[in-house]
Amino acid sequence: GQSLEQPSEVTAVEGAIVQINCTYQTSGFYGLSWYQQHDGGAPTFLSYNALDGLEETGRFSSFLSRSDSYGYLLLQELQMKDSASYFCAVRDQGSGNTPLVFGKGTRLSVIA
């Protein structure tokens, strides 16, 4: 089975940087994904890390350390529109027949 842990809530100031952590336990491991979901909206895919290190996409970056079973999502130059829930997700087997398992999500509130 799999389990993912992430903080339930984070508050940060507009323009600042925030890091949302995710630790996971899986029997195997084939990558960590991040999704964003605004209230009342659909989850949208943000990033994916299969290998250790940092992946940067604009203001968002995602980091993975496979040896620590740990990853994080880094949001820079925070904007009010970044207020949303952020979910990490894993698949613990490499075959195509296992769906993604999501964490419970971190609710980010960006304040002025």
Next chain:
Amino acid sequence: NAGVMQNPRHLVRRRGQEARLRCSPMKGHSHVYWYRQLPEEGLKFMVYLQKENIIDESGMPKERFSAEFPKEGPSILRIQQVVRGDSAAYFCASSLKGEDYGYTFGSGTRLTVV
């Protein structure tokens, strides 16, 4: 490209009625996943389907719930004899390949059982 289409967006059912939720995947996607989300909670996996096949239904309750993805037409999640505890948002996602990590989600169906 219309994305993943789910309907209805909102569905109200009385206890004991049936709920049918529809999902049309993105064009070219043959892998469909259903997730349930309760308020302030994460996405809980229910069932994974490919055309005419159920690949993994480990997250779906054994009773009252069923899912299909026929050769023609949308995927259907069916909940019989709904109870108040079935009230939730139900999201469908699709992917091109089973090993994809970038699922495309629909806007969800919000089911309310009264």
